Amino acid sequence: MPEVPEVEALRTFLDGHLVGKEIVRVLPLTVNVLKTYDPPLSALEGTTVAAVGRHGKYLDIVTAGAGAGAGAGGTGDGGTGDGALHLAVHLARAGWLRWKDSFTGAPPRPGKGPLAWRTVLAEGDGFDLTEAGTTKRLAVHLVRDPADVPGIARLGPDPLAASFDRAAFARLLAGERRQIKGALRDQRLLAGIGNAYSDEILHAARMSPFKPVKNLSEDEITELYQALRTTLGDAVERSRGVAAGALKAEKRTGLRVHGRTGEACPVCGDTIREVSFSDSSLQYCPTCQTGGRPLADRRMSRLLK
Template identity: 75%
Template sequence: MPELPEVEALRDFLGDHLVGKEIARVLPVAISVLKTYDPPVTALQGTTVTAVDRHGKFLDIAAGGLHLLVHLARAGWLRWQDAVPAAPPRPGKGPLALRVVLTGGEGFDLTEAGTTKRLSVHLAHDPSEVPGVARLGPDPLADSFDRDAFALLLGGRRRQIKGALRDQSLIAGIGNAYSDEILHVAKMSPFKLTTSLSDDDITHLHTATRTTLKDAVERSRGVAAGRLKAEKKSGMRVHGRAGQACPVCGDTVLEVSFSDSSLQYCPTCQTGGQPLADRRMSRLLK
């Protein structure tokens, strides 16, 4: 799933390739992808892209006073094409979900692998009209996201820190992968409770959050859209690396599996050497 660093890199890439260009056509291909119908996507035809922004994991392409907002979800991606095929795309064939064509002949495709279709595209007069954007918490890379602001966010109800980091209404942009990486850097169990965090814990976790995301953004900066997935994977220290050696201590990275996802962690770095029970209501083994 693309998270804040990859979406930020896509924002940079699209900013370089779209701003100042005229949109010729927007072609929804998968019936599930377009979540709004008023205004229609034909309203973008003939408009010029003025900006590309990011809201959490949402891309925001501004043109003609409208905003094309894209959430790539778990299996979506963006593929740039210097020359879009002349033949119109065929609905129901392959992973193609939506195509945007510029008057110069270049453009991009939104694709989604698998049978579960969650990729979403909205066209709105204002980004806040999209419920997923309106509910977003603060951006963890914003200057205002300091240690005290972070402490205030965590000071609400009792919950596991892994879930808190992934809650988009609490903090925008962090998903399964980078929450694993942040907790590894902070040397915390994913199931540590927010109510048990000391002042020092909050400071360490805030620092780990900011540095992990900033480092990932810097690694992705300037990388072509087609190579961002590989760049993300290569930068991971524990996420997606179950069974491999922790790059910090050399212990074996372990995994906890759930019905539709999994997390990875280092027992030596994060849980005092104890493995986490691999069941849905996991807790530290006694």
């Protein structure tokens, strides 16, 4: 699943490829990809992309002109303006954005293959949204205000924001009774961190994914905050300048523990272990994170006695 570093890299890529260009056609190609009906998709035709923003894992393509009216904002956070339209995209677990310098052949047929959405620009280029697998969760919303998207309205603060300091992080954790892994992945608490980077952050902080938040000391909160900022910041830097089509591969090469079950920990050399759940799994290093003790590989795992 694309998480905040990859979505931020996509935002930067699209900022350089979309802004100032006119949208001439949008084609939803699966029955459930478009989640809104007002304003209609026809309102996008003839508009110009004014900015590309990000809200957690959501891309926000801001347009103005023609059906949208003038005055869209142009901030990296997806600023709004009078008459602006926002095309908010959530790539979900198996979705991706693929840039096209040109489109060849006949228009795609709805419901065929992984192609879910196409946006065509006046210069002949544009992008496709694709989604692998049979479970279709990729979502596109066309709205006048990003807050009209329920998933965006519920988001917590962005961990890459300059204002997100250690004190802000500590305030979020105050009163939390969940395990750290679950808290980091909760989009209502903190926007943009998913399964992969929560594993990476906890490995960098040398903490068990099942440690209760309420048991964290002040020093541990500091260590966790520093690991969060460093892990996400490094991932964004690695992705900077990488073409959209190569970001998935770049993410995999940068991960130290997530998805690396059975490999050697790059810090201590111990074997990376896994805990499996019904629809996901986590990876960790026993030596670095759990005092050498393996976690029980079952739902609601606890340290083996």
